[in-house]
Amino acid sequence: MDHYRTLLDAFGPQHWWPGETPLEIMVGAVLTQNTNWANVERAIDNLKHTGLLDVEKLVKFHPAELAERIKPAGYFNIKTKRLQNLMRFVWRNYDGDLDRFFNQSVAALRDQLLAVNGIGPETADDIVLYAAGKPSFVVDTYTFRVMLRHHFIAQDDDYDAIKAMFEDHLTADVPLFNEYHALLVAVGKNFCKPRNPLCAQCPLNVYEHDPNLPEEF
Numbered sequence: 001m002d003h004y005r006t007l008l009d010a011f012g013p014q015h016w017w018p019g020e021t022p023l024e025i026m027v028g029a030v031l032t033q034n035t036n037w038a039n040v041e042r043a044i045d046n047l048k049h050t051g052l053l054d055v056e057k058l059v060k061f062h063p064a065e066l067a068e069r070i071k072p073a074g075y076f077n078i079k080t081k082r083l084q085n086l087m088r089f090v091w092r093n094y095d096g097d098l099d100r101f102f103n104q105s106v107a108a109l110r111d112q113l114l115a116v117n118g119i120g121p122e123t124a125d126d127i128v129l130y131a132a133g134k135p136s137f138v139v140d141t142y143t144f145r146v147m148l149r150h151h152f153i154a155q156d157d158d159y160d161a162i163k164a165m166f167e168d169h170l171t172a173d174v175p176l177f178n179e180y181h182a183l184l185v186a187v188g189k190n191f192c193k194p195r196n197p198l199c200a201q202c203p204l205n206v207y208e209h210d211p212n213l214p215e216e217f
Contacts, residue, residue: 001170003150003204007183010203014182017130022098023053029126030083030119031073042072055096058087082118089116102132110136121159129181135172138181139163142188149192150209 018037019025024044031040046069047053052061067080087096089112094101102109106128113124121139128136139162147153153162170176191202199211 003207004176004180004183006203006206007187008179011183011186014179014186016178016182017126019130021053022102022131023055025131026086026098026127027053027058027083029123029131030086031070031079032126033075033079033082033120033123035074039072039074043070046070046072055087055091055098059084059091059096078118082116085117086113086119098131102134106134106136109134121163125163129174129177133174135167135174135177137163137166137170137177139166140181140185142185142192143181145194145213146184146188146192146204148213149197149211150204150207 017025017028018041019028027047028040028044031043044053050069052058052066052069058066063077063080063084066084067076070076070079070083073079090096090098090101093112104112109132110124110128113119113127114121119127125136125138128134129138139159144153144162147162147165148155153165157165166177166180170180187202187204191198191204194213197211199205199209
C-alpha cells in the first residue's frame with residue numbers, strides 16, 4: 001500500500017478503463033492484446049459508427065467484414081475469432097444478457113471466460129474487473145517488471161502467483177484494484193522501462209529496487 005499511495009500521489013487517479021459500456025470494455029479487452037490503446041480506440045470507433053457494438057450483431061456479422069472494421073487494432077483475423085468466440089459464448093449461454101453473465105461469483109465468471117478459446121488470464125481479469133466490476137487483480141507486463149525490480153516477486157513467478165500476491169495482501173476492493181493496475185501501467189510506461197529505466201526520476205525510487213533485468217526478459 002505504500003507503493004500504491006506513492007504512485008497515486010505522483011500520477012493521480014487514472015480513470016480506467018476507458019469505455020462507455022461494459023460491452024465496449026469487453027471488446028476493448030480483447031482488441032488491446034499486443035497493441036496500443038490508440039489503435040484500439042480507432043477499431044472501436046469503427047464498430048460504433050457501423051452500429052456493431054451489440055452482442056448479437058457481433059456474433060452474426062461476417063468475420064471478414066468484422067476483421068476489416070477492427071483492422072487498426074492489428075492481428076485482426078485472430079482478434080475477430082477471439083471476439084466472436086466470446087460474444088457467441090455470451091449469446092448462447094446468457095441470451096446476450098451481460099447483466100446475467102456478470103451476476104455470478106468472481107471465480108465462476110473468471111473460469112467461464114478462461115474457457116473461451118482465445119481468452120487468457122489478463123483479458124479475463126480485465127473483463128471481470130473493469131466490465132463486471134468485480135475484484136480480480138489484473139497482471140500485465142508492466143506489473144511484472146515493476147514488481148520484479150522492487151523484489152516483490154521472483155523471475156519465475158507465473159501470472160497466477162503474481163495475481164495471488166496482490167490479492168493476498170490487498171483488500172478485495174474494485175476501485176483499489178482498478179487504480180493500482182492503472183498506476184502500475186503509468187509508472188511502467190513512463191519510468192520503469194525494459195531497458196535504461198529512469199530510476200532516478202521514478203516516484204518509486206525511494207524504495208529498494210534493482211534497475212537490472214535478466215537478459216531474457
